[in-house]
Amino acid sequence: xxxxxEKNKSIxxxxxNTGTCPRCVxxxxxxxxxxxxxxxxxxxxxxLHEFLEYNKEKEDTFCGEIIDxxxxxxxxxNMGEGAEDLNxxxxxxxxxxxxxxxxxxxxxxxxxxxxxxxxxxxxxEMDFVKKVCQKVNSSDYQFTSFVFSVSLPPxxxxxxxxxxxxxxxxxxxxxxxxxxxxxxxxKDAYKWIIxxxxxxxxxxxxxxxSLFEVSVVFAHPETDEDCHFLATVCPDCFKPAKNKQSVxxxxxxxxxxxxxxxxxxxxxxxxxxxxxxxICAALEIECTNGAIFVxxxxxxxxxxxxxxxxxxxxxxxxxxxxxxxxxxxxxxxxKADSFNFSSSGRExxxxxxxxxxxxxxxxxxxxxxxxxxxxxxxxxxxxxNNSSDKxxxxxxxxxTREAIGHMKEGEEEKTKTYNALIWTDKAIQxxxxxxxxxxxxxxxxxxxxxxxxxxxxxxxxxxxIHTMKSEYIDDHHFRLRLKTQAGTYIKEFVHGDFGRTKxxxxxxxxxxxxxxxxxxxxxxxxWPPSLND
Amino acid sequence: FFTDxxxxxxxxxxxxxxxxxxxxxxxxxxHPLLQNGKTIKNINYQISANCSRLQNKVSGKSKRMQGAQFxxxxxxxxxxxxxxxxxxxxxxxxxxxxxxxxxxxxENPSILQEKPSTEGYIAVVLPKFEESKTVTQGxxxxxxxxxxxxxxxxxxx
Ligand SMILES: [Zn+2]
Numbered sequence: 216x217x218x219x220x221e222k223n224k225s226i227x228x229x230x231x232n233t234g235t236c237p238r239c240v241x242x243x244x245x246x247x248x249x250x251x252x253x254x255x256x257x258x259x260x261x262x263l264h265e266f267l268e269y270n271k272e273k274e275d276t277f278c279g280e281i282i283d284x285x286x287x288x289x290x291x292x293n294m295g296e297g298a299e300d301l302n303x304x305x306x307x308x309x310x311x312x313x314x315x316x317x318x319x320x321x322x323x324x325x326x327x328x329x330x331x332x333x334x335x336x337x338x339x340e341m342d343f344v345k346k347v348c349q350k351v352n353s354s355d356y357q358f359t360s361f362v363f364s365v366s367l368p369p370x371x372x373x374x375x376x377x378x379x380x381x382x383x384x385x386x387x388x389x390x391x392x393x394x395x396x397x398x399x400x401x402k403d404a405y406k407w408i409i410x411x412x413x414x415x416x417x418x419x420x421x422x423x424x425s426l427f428e429v430s431v432v433f434a435h436p437e438t439d440e441d442c443h444f445l446a447t448v449c450p451d452c453f454k455p456a457k458n459k460q461s462v463x464x465x466x467x468x469x470x471x472x473x474x475x476x477x478x479x480x481x482x483x484x485x486x487x488x489x490x491x492x493x494i495c496a497a498l499e500i501e502c503t504n505g506a507i508f509v510x511x512x513x514x515x516x517x518x519x520x521x522x523x524x525x526x527x528x529x530x531x532x533x534x535x536x537x538x539x540x541x542x543x544x545x546x547x548x549x550k551a552d553s554f555n556f557s558s559s560g561r562e563x564x565x566x567x568x569x570x571x572x573x574x575x576x577x578x579x580x581x582x583x584x585x586x587x588x589x590x591x592x593x594x595x596x597x598x599x600n601n602s603s604d605k606x607x608x609x610x611x612x613x614x615t616r617e618a619i620g621h622m623k624e625g626e627e628e629k630t631k632t633y634n635a636l637i638w639t640d641k642a643i644q645x646x647x648x649x650x651x652x653x654x655x656x657x658x659x660x661x662x663x664x665x666x667x668x669x670x671x672x673x674x675x676x677x678x679x680i681h682t683m684k685s686e687y688i689d690d691h692h693f694r695l696r697l698k699t700q701a702g703t704y705i706k707e708f709v710h711g712d713f714g715r716t717k718x719x720x721x722x723x724x725x726x727x728x729x730x731x732x733x734x735x736x737x738x739x740x741x742w743p744p745s746l747n748d
Numbered sequence: 749f750f751t752d753x754x755x756x757x758x759x760x761x762x763x764x765x766x767x768x769x770x771x772x773x774x775x776x777x778x779h780p781l782l783q784n785g786k787t788i789k790n791i792n793y794q795i796s797a798n799c800s801r802l803q804n805k806v807s808g809k810s811k812r813m814q815g816a817q818f819x820x821x822x823x824x825x826x827x828x829x830x831x832x833x834x835x836x837x838x839x840x841x842x843x844x845x846x847x848x849x850x851x852x853x854x855e856n857p858s859i860l861q862e863k864p865s866t867e868g869y870i871a872v873v874l875p876k877f878e879e880s881k882t883v884t885q886g887x888x889x890x891x892x893x894x895x896x897x898x899x900x901x902x903x904x905x
Contacts, residue, residue, distance in 0.1 A: 662848070669768045669874055673848055713772060714852055714859070714867030727866075 217262050218251035219244055228267050229385050233487035235378065236328035237263045238335035238408075242399040243382045249407040256336060329487060330378045331401055332371065332435050333494030339408045343497070348416040350500045351429055355550075357585045358427035358504065360420050363413060365402055366432040368495065369465040370441040374488040375401065376472045381486045426505025426585075434498040437491055444483040445471040507579045508619060509545055510743040511596070511611035512572035513537060513558075518732070520605050521564040523556065533564070540606050542577055544599045550583035559622050559740045560631070560701060563733075570632070570737040572609060576619045587613060589746075610746045621742040629701045630681060630739045634694060636732035637709055639724060642690035647724060651683040651695065654723075662715040664707045678703040695720070696736070706730050749776055749893035750841040750886075754822060758900070761841045762865065763887060769880035771842055773825065773870045775860070778897055780836065782864055787831040788857040793849055795824045795837075801849045801871070816845035816874075825849065825871050828860075842883040844875035 219227055223244040230240045237259040238252055246252075254262075327333050337343065351361075375398075383393045410421045413429070442463050446453045452471040453462040472480075480486075515522075515537055524539065525532040538556035546554060558575040562568050587595070589612075596611040657680040663673050679700045686694040697705065704716065709730040711719035721728040750761045760776035775782055793801040804817050819825075819840040826849070829835045840846075849871045853860045860868035875883040888896065 665766055665770050665772065665872065666768055668770050668847055668872065711867070713850075713869050714863075 217266055218246040218248060219263075219266060224267065225389070226382055226385055227263065229381070230330075230378070230487075231263065231267065233381070234329040234490040235487070236331060236336050238339075238404060239328055239330040239378070239401075242401065242404055243378060243393075245393075245397050245399060247399065252335075252404050252408050253411065256339065327491050327494050329490045330374050332368070332374070332438065332491055334367065334371075334401060334405055334433065335408070337494055338433075338497070339405070339412075341412065344409065344412045344416055346497075347429065347431065347500050348413065351417060351502055354502050354583070356427060356502055356504055356583050358419065358425070360422035360425040361413070361417060361427045361429050362423055362425040363406065363410060363421065364428055364430040365405060366430065367402065368433055368435045368438070369463055369468050370435070370438050371401065372465065372468050372472060373441045373445070373484060374438075376480065377484055377486045377488045380477060380480065384486075428503050428505075430499070430501050430503070431497055432499040432501075433495045435491070435493075435495045437493050441484070442468050445475065448479055448483065449474050503581050504583065504585060506616070507549060507551075507582045507585055508576055508614045508616055509549075509579065509611065510574065510576040510614040510619070510622070511541075511608050512574050512743070513541065513568065514570075514572045514607040514609075515562065515566075515568040515605065516607070517605040518565040518567060522558070522561045525564065535603075535605070537606055538575075538577075540603050541575070541599055541608060544595060544602065545577055545579060548584065548587075548595055549579045551579035552581040554579050557619070557622070559626060559629075559738055562735055563706075566733045566735060568735040568738075569634075570735070572607070573735065573738045574622050574740050574742055576614065576622055576743075578616075610743050612743055612746060614743060618742070622740060626701055626740075630698055631701050631703075632736040632739070633697045633699065633705050634734045634736050635697065635705060635709060635730050636688075637693055637695055637720060638729050638731050639691055639693075639721075640727040643693070643724065643726070645687040648685040648687060648693050648695075651685050651720075651723065654680070654683060656681060657683075657718075659703075659708060659719070660717050661704055661707060662712070664704050664712050665715070676702070680708065692731075701738075705733055749888040749890070749896075750839075751776075751778075751888065751893070751896055753839050753841065754837075756836075759836060760893070761839065763841055763884065764865075765884055769875055769877070770847070771844065771873045771875060771883070773838070773841060773873060774868065775838070775864045775870070776893065777864070778900070779864075780834070781828060781830070782861055786834075786861070788828055788860060789831045790829045791826055791853055791857055791860070792829075793826045793854075795827065801825055801846060802851070804846045804849065816847060819844060819846055819873060828857075838870050840871070840873055841887070842873055842875055843879060844873040844883065846871060847874050848872040 218241055226244055227240045230243060231237075235243075237256070240263065241251060328336055376395075379393070379395055379398060386393050414421050445468060446462065449471040452467050452474065455462050456464075519533065520535060520537060520540075521533055522537045524536045538554075542554045542556060545551070555578040556575065557577075558573055560573065562573070592611050592613065596608050599606075599608050599611075659678055659680060661676050661678055663671050663676075680703065681698040681700070683698075684696040686696075688694060695709075697708075699705070699708075704712075706712075707716040707719070709720045709728055711717075711721045711728075719728070750763065751758075753759045753761055758778050758780055760778045762774045762776040764772045764774065766772075780786065781788065795801060799817075801817065820843055821839070821841055823840045825838045825840055825846075827835055827837050850867075850869050853868055853870075862868065
């Protein structure tokens, strides 16, 4: 059954005469049945003509014999320029059908739709679908579903607006009205047509929530200036914005079209819109996969390894870092574009992290590989551990984006255990350092340490040293195990930082104290879950 | 080190710079205030009627450090008066933003004399990023300062 009814006839005729494609005719006649749009283009065109021709005299069609072959060829060539890389069989054949029929009506019809600029014509054909899918398949992604996103040239909205004014006027003559939002959106119609074709070709379903996105950006340079008059009529809609190349964004154009008076619009833009000579170009066809998150715990055994690359004045100070030693293997395995490393706190370059290690998470951006079994993850962990003796990783696993919150939440309340090697200027006895062991829940006030004051604001933070356990070495050295609230600056607690951390070990022992070595013995965050490996 | 600041004999200052360009201003060992017999009566960060170093408010995260007072080399940080009637002015010695003054020495001036190079510091100054290397150029190193002290000693004895 054909989608249009008697009451659509005058609109359909008007649009067809002015160079609009059958699918755009459907849209402006508010045809909501998706299947109607999916019929082959040439069938739609034929059916539309039959529908409109129904009452006409048969003899009208004898004009068909006067088709002038050279003329037709020249048109085809003209079309070929715009069509660029598509072969001449698919879309062009349809347009030649259009030619034939239109010529029989004595009406030289344009080949490219004056409203959709070819989006609902050639870009709905299998040639284009195959081209996109080839690109998807050659980029070698793992995916089980996909979401298709389209970016249309923003100036298309201007043509859509002009066509709407035209149709509205025609309907007005019949005492009818047409709200702009009742028109089927070009993008919707396009997706109705193209989704099943892509799904069939790629062999996976379309899913709006899929992390795998295939995106196509269309451009139409020939009509780029269509929207420029709006800036003179509605200048306040086109404020230059940062990080935007042009003020003529889709949103700005829609806003301006919403505001502009009909008569002003018609003064500047033809209704119906003029037929373009060329079809849109598919500027970019891109695939992206949603980020994958990997978590684990790491040990750092080197006092010469920063957590993240250490760069001063654009120059690397040390050749590696914890995040690089871990991430380089993940990047290779997941074939990702980039990564973001985060962890539960951090240690200084000269501090080791022992015990169960420090929780970390790595976001892998645009990974090509996404399916990893527990066994493969374990092999990956082994690979990381075999490649360096400066770090070791455990509990390496895939996690969700949400789960990473567990690592950061309550970071302040968590406790950390440290082991410090301390030096004192004056000789010290076992009994003297033992007083530290008796101190429980010692409250200290720390001003932002001088060593980070250049990048953090000055503040006084209250922290708690839960317990201390001393271990005498000699007159000037002892070890101290400290269990503290997370966020305590241990080095400053030992040497006092010009008296800016109070009390401090030097003050408590009534002498000058300094810290020689520091190890993190445990970070008490129970995430990610242990894998018992 | 910066010796004989503002032409005042032996009023030496010491500037300790961290690799993150933060500088701590302290009195150097030869400063008259640190010599035997001096008792500090009062330390005043109010350096003029409408400028108090105590009012220094550094706000805003990271780079900006808005609101911090900007100091030139000879900007006074505080005035210290002694029981013998002498008054000494401590200067910034380097260009930069005032990050912090040591309020502890107000309550307990004796730490200025007991631990002049640590807890008895005067102020913390952050030089501009582009000037962080040059601000210390006119100053003496520890070794050069010791030579100056030796010369002084020899010339007086
Ligand atoms: Zn169209």
